[in-house]
Amino acid sequence: MVKLNRIYTKTGDLGQTGLGDGSRVDKDALRVEAFGTVDEANAVLGLARLTATGDLDGMLFRIQNDLFDLGADLCVPETEGEEGPHLRIVEAQVARLESEIDALNETLPPLTSFVLPGGSALAAELHLARTVVRRAERLMVTLAKHETVGAAALRYINRLSDHLFVMSRLANKGADVLWVPGKNR
Numbered sequence: 001m002v003k004l005n006r007i008y009t010k011t012g013d014l015g016q017t018g019l020g021d022g023s024r025v026d027k028d029a030l031r032v033e034a035f036g037t038v039d040e041a042n043a044v045l046g047l048a049r050l051t052a053t054g055d056l057d058g059m060l061f062r063i064q065n066d067l068f069d070l071g072a073d074l075c076v077p078e079t080e081g082e083e084g085p086h087l088r089i090v091e092a093q094v095a096r097l098e099s100e101i102d103a104l105n106e107t108l109p110p111l112t113s114f115v116l117p118g119g120s121a122l123a124a125e126l127h128l129a130r131t132v133v134r135r136a137e138r139l140m141v142t143l144a145k146h147e148t149v150g151a152a153a154l155r156y157i158n159r160l161s162d163h164l165f166v167m168s169r170l171a172n173k174g175a176d177v178l179w180v181p182g183k184n185r
Helices: 030-048 054-075 091-106 121-144 151-171
Strands: 016-018 024-026
Touching: 024 030, 030 054, 030 121, 054 091, 054 121, 054 151, 091 151, 121 151
Parallel strands: none
Antiparallel strands: 016 024
């Protein structure tokens, strides 16, 4: 269990931070950028939850908890053949997202164009979260080129942006704001 008695430690005053394995890295290290962007996505989802209700709010709450799991996963570098106590994203979390995406998408009309971010306040907030999640994914993919990142973590972040897209459509009750190519020429 996490116990935070002191909020500031002064150990980061010179531009370094501690990872979950005790090592220290620069605050602009790619790994820190990745889990920091996951944290940013979680904050945007917190805003979305202010207007979400019912099942959507419940899903967002579970996703927020998963994003803390993902942050914990990313803050402890993986070692090959690792069998430690470290918290890692697992396939069941990816499968839950896929199941929810499929169930939500069944209730929506087929798309005839790309969707412009907007419509309802909740849809706009979910689109913002989706773009932050996509940035986190790009950072995680780049990190995975240099260090080990769990395959389930990469799948989770990829599915999450799809999930948020479908949720945004549901928030607009199927009345999506569609892109009309060349409309303002």
